[in-house]
Amino acid sequence: MPDTHQGYGMPIGAILATKGVIIPNAVGVDIGCGMCSLRTNLTDIETDDLKAIMGIIRNTVPVGFNHHKTRQDEAWMPERRGDLPIVNQEYENGLYQIGTLGGGNHFIEIQKGSDGYIWIMIHSGSRNVGYTVANHYNDVAIKMNKEARFDHPIDGGKPT
Numbered sequence: 014m015p016d017t018h019q020g021y022g023m024p025i026g027a028i029l030a031t032k033g034v035i036i037p038n039a040v041g042v043d044i045g046c047g048m049c050s051l052r053t054n055l056t057d058i059e060t061d062d063l064k065a066i067m068g069i070i071r072n073t074v075p076v077g078f079n080h081h082k083t084r085q086d087e088a089w090m091p092e093r094r095g096d097l098p099i100v101n102q103e104y105e106n107g108l109y110q111i112g113t114l115g116g117g118n119h120f121i122e123i124q125k126g127s128d129g130y131i132w133i134m135i136h137s138g139s140r141n142v143g144y145t146v147a148n149h150y151n152d153v154a155i156k157m158n159k160e161a162r163f164d165h166p167i168d169g170g171k172p173t
Contacts, residue, residue, distance in 0.1 A: 037150035044146045045139030055131040063123060070121055077116040085111035103142050110140040
């Protein structure tokens with residue numbers, strides 16, 4: 014649960030025990046966000062070098078709503094399997110978003126770990142796939158609740 018923060022309906026990264034129900038908003042819009050860390054072989058880095066590296070990252074990696082102006086190498090995309098309408102819908106956009114960061118709480122950091130090594134840590138966004146999947150299943154859940162005539166309130170709002 015490294016990505017715990019405010020979500021839609023409940024905190025992202027929280028744990029919820031249920032039986033016989035699916036609650037899409039318990040997953041939220043962070044479906045497809047990623048975290049990765051890479052330990053380098055460095056144990057020290059000069060401040061000037063760190064600033065230069067971070068400058069290159071800022072000039073190279075699109076953030077927020079920005080993306081690459083040209084399609085990136087399709088070899089970096091995951092293999093499409095089965096009939097996944099949302100994946101198919103967002104696939105072309107994804108070709109422009111490979112190697113981008115996302116917005117909000119997404120980041121690229123260079124850190125010194127407790128092990129004494131320099132680490133690169135990345136928290137990347139789903140680039141609209143998570144939001145689209147969450148909206149889809151939120152709508153499915155609302156429809157199923159209405160059809161089942163459950164007598165508890167249904168918010169019915171959209172993930173943000």
